[in-house]
Amino acid sequence: LVRSELQQDWAGKWLAEKLSQHDSVASATSAPDNQEVRVERKASSPVVLYATSVETIEADDVADIVDQVLGVDAIVNIKKGGHVTGAAMRAAEEAGVGVLGMGDAMRALRDEDRLADYISPEVVFVSRGLRQHGAVDGIERLDESRYLVRREDLGDVTVLVATDYELTASRVRELIDAYDRFDAIAASNPNGTVTEEATEVARVTGIRILQWGPLLGALNNRWT
């Protein structure tokens, strides 16, 4: 059995029910008390998913699932706002397994024959915006949310991309606790709001919260 933190007996049944309603899915089934979901797709090959709902997916979790779930194509984390560590991302990549949230799982099932090839529109948007920036010499994706932005002349900056609609003080403190180090939070949701308390919490810890456009502008200058 996989690690107990990953075990939610309801998750497979719940995911199968939701996927069954999706246009690209012919059928989605899970055995009782089983987190494996077998998905027959209308226009692509069948896939095996592992459903869980956790705050964090780590490398050991990926290794356990790959070992125990024969032919698994992707791990689906139902938990909204859950995150994937950099080591887990690399372990999944090496194993050829996707690690997806619910929305991404729906898109990947529709668009990708091999689920591990899926890249979310948000990652494409952020990566392209940073790579095309005139002051940026390169980027490295550290984990699901953080990007190391290399600038030879101005110094490196670590940016955490937050997609929350409401970026509150407690959310900022959670992000600070969950991630090792970062210099800025990019509030990337164009319809999102950052509360005044969130801005203050970040400020006292030396972190700047910026909307996407202002972040790109700030990257033209030395980080202070």
Next chain:
Amino acid sequence: VDLNGVIASLRTVAARSGLDRNDATWYLFGSILSAPRDARDIDLLVVTDSTDRALRLRTWLHDQPTPEPLHLITMTSGEEEQLAFVRNEAAVEIFPTSELGGPAAGL
């Protein structure tokens, strides 16, 4: 999703937290209210008197038997006032309107 079951379950957990209206107010919002059968998750907002209390509550909730999949947002009453979240999202208060309860956690 069984909306009445979700509300009863969350009210029980909220009562067990030992928090009263001055500490925290619990709301449901989103598709769980408008279309519970199709809801992808259970959107729960807890408005607290401080960020510290919100973080303690989040940690405590990890070990509670909450209905799943739960999506929790926490904010202080000042942040709620700034965002007008309850009004804009048509959130519905579910606690402390209940008298269900159990041993208090003393958060």
